[in-house]
Amino acid sequence: MKTAPFLFPLICGLAAAALVGCGGKPDASAPAAAASAPAAAAPGAAAPITVSTVRALKRDMRVLLEAAGTVTPLTSVDVRSQVTSMVSKVHIRDGQFVKAGELLFTLDARTDEANVAKAQAQLAKDNAALADAQRQWVRAQQLLAQNFISHGALDTNMAQVDSQLAVVAADQAAIDAARVALSYSRIVAPNAGRAGIVAVSAGNAVQANVTPLVTITQLDPIAVAFSIPQRNLSDALAALKDSGAEVTATLGEKAEHFTGRLKFVDNAVDANSGSVKVKAVFDNPGGKLWPGAFVQVSQTVSTLKDTVVIPQACVIQSARGTIVYVVQEGKAILKPVKVLYAQGDDAAVSGIEVGDGVVLDGRQNLRPGSAVVERAKGEAANSAANKRPAKP
Numbered sequence: 001m002k003t004a005p006f007l008f009p010l011i012c013g014l015a016a017a018a019l020v021g022c023g024g025k026p027d028a029s030a031p032a033a034a035a036s037a038p039a040a041a042a043p044g045a046a047a048p049i050t051v052s053t054v055r056a057l058k059r060d061m062r063v064l065l066e067a068a069g070t071v072t073p074l075t076s077v078d079v080r081s082q083v084t085s086m087v088s089k090v091h092i093r094d095g096q097f098v099k100a101g102e103l104l105f106t107l108d109a110r111t112d113e114a115n116v117a118k119a120q121a122q123l124a125k126d127n128a129a130l131a132d133a134q135r136q137w138v139r140a141q142q143l144l145a146q147n148f149i150s151h152g153a154l155d156t157n158m159a160q161v162d163s164q165l166a167v168v169a170a171d172q173a174a175i176d177a178a179r180v181a182l183s184y185s186r187i188v189a190p191n192a193g194r195a196g197i198v199a200v201s202a203g204n205a206v207q208a209n210v211t212p213l214v215t216i217t218q219l220d221p222i223a224v225a226f227s228i229p230q231r232n233l234s235d236a237l238a239a240l241k242d243s244g245a246e247v248t249a250t251l252g253e254k255a256e257h258f259t260g261r262l263k264f265v266d267n268a269v270d271a272n273s274g275s276v277k278v279k280a281v282f283d284n285p286g287g288k289l290w291p292g293a294f295v296q297v298s299q300t301v302s303t304l305k306d307t308v309v310i311p312q313a314c315v316i317q318s319a320r321g322t323i324v325y326v327v328q329e330g331k332a333i334l335k336p337v338k339v340l341y342a343q344g345d346d347a348a349v350s351g352i353e354v355g356d357g358v359v360l361d362g363r364q365n366l367r368p369g370s371a372v373v374e375r376a377k378g379e380a381a382n383s384a385a386n387k388r389p390a391k392p
Helices: 007-021 030-036 112-145 151-183 232-239 377-386
Strands: 049-057 057-072 075-079 084-091 103-107 186-188 193-195 212-217 223-230 246-251 257-267 277-284 295-311 316-318 319-328 333-335 338-341 346-352 358-362 371-373
Touching: 007 295, 049 257, 049 319, 057 338, 103 212, 223 257, 223 295, 232 257, 232 277, 232 295, 246 277, 295 338
Parallel strands: 049 371
Antiparallel strands: 049 358, 057 223, 057 295, 075 212, 084 103, 103 186, 193 212, 223 277, 246 257, 246 295, 257 277, 295 346, 316 319, 319 333, 319 358, 338 346
16 A cells, blocks of 8 residues: 555654654753762872871880890709719609709718728827827937937937827828728719709619719709890990899790899800800799700890880881881871881881871872871771780
8 A cells, every 4th residue: 555645754753753762862961960970089189098197206215135045054963973883872863853962872882981990090000109209209308308318319219209290190191081982982962953864773883983873953043045146245245244134035835934134255256157155044943944945035235215116017118218108287208217226016216206197007008298198096006006916
C-alpha cells in the first residue's frame, strides 16, 4: 500500500522528536554540573600532610659504653698435693662450698710423724750436751778465779758451749722442717669458694704437684671481663678513681641486671684489635653470675650536660646528610643536624633549638616547605611513648 503524500512530513517530525528524547538535553546541564563540583586546588598546591611532633628537650644524657663480657672468678685454684703419698680421707664432696682453711683431704702421714719424733729426740739429746757444756764452763770460771787453769782452758769451754748452742738450733730447725712436711698431709682450702669435681678417693695414690685433687673457685665477689675501644681508654682510667665507675651486667633471656664497679684496666692496648681489656667486680651472694657465662655490659663513661635530645626515630639519613623536619608556621622546614650521641631510643643532636616541634610520624611523606597539619600534642606524646620500649 502506498503512503499518502501528506503523512510523510508527519513521520519525519516524529523521528526527529524521538532522537532528541534519547540523547537527553544537549549542553544545558553541563554548566550546572561544573558549578556543583567542589573547587579544585590551585595548580602546584598539595594537600596538607598530617604529622605528629615531639618537642626537643634539654637534659643531661649519659654516654654508655656497651660490650659483651665473660664472667670470670677472681680466684680459681687447682688443689694438688705437695708430697707423694696416699689419700687417707676425703673431707668434702662435689660442689660443696668451703671456707678458707677448711680441711679438704688427709694424706698418709706416718713417715712424717716419725721424722718429727726423731728430730725431737735429737734435740733432747743435744740439749743435754749443751747443759753439760754450760756446767763445765761455769766450773772453769771458778777454777780460773783460783788460778788452777789458764785463760785458754776457759776459752775452750766457752767454744764448746757455743758449738752446742748451734747444734741445738740446728735440731730445732730440723723439727720445724719435719713439721712442715707433716703439715702437707693436711690439705686445706686456699680460699673460700665452691669445690668442683673431687678427682680422688680414699686409698688413691697422689704424686707431688702433679695429681689434681679438686678446683676451688671463688664465686662471691666475682668479676666480668670485657674489652673497650682505645678511644675510651682515658675515660676508663678516670673511672677507676673514687672506687671505680658503675658497671651494669645483663644476664640471659630473663635480662637480670647486676651492678658492679670497674676495678681493673690492662696496661697495654691490644695491637690486633685496638682494644683494652678491663674488669668489673660484682657482689654475687646468690651465685647467679656463673664463671664462663656471657653477659651484656654497659658502663657510663661520660655525661653530655644540657644537650638537646630527640627520639632517634625523628632523624633521617638522606643524600643531604642527617636531617630532621621541624614544623614552623604550618610548614615542614628541613634542618640539617649532627648526631652527637645515640643510645636506645634517644639521640643527642645539635642544629635545632630546645622546644622545636620535630616531626616523628609522617616524615616519610614530607618535602621541604610541605604544608602540614600537626596532630594534637597528646596524641603525639602518646605516639612517641608507644615507640619506646619500657626501660628495665
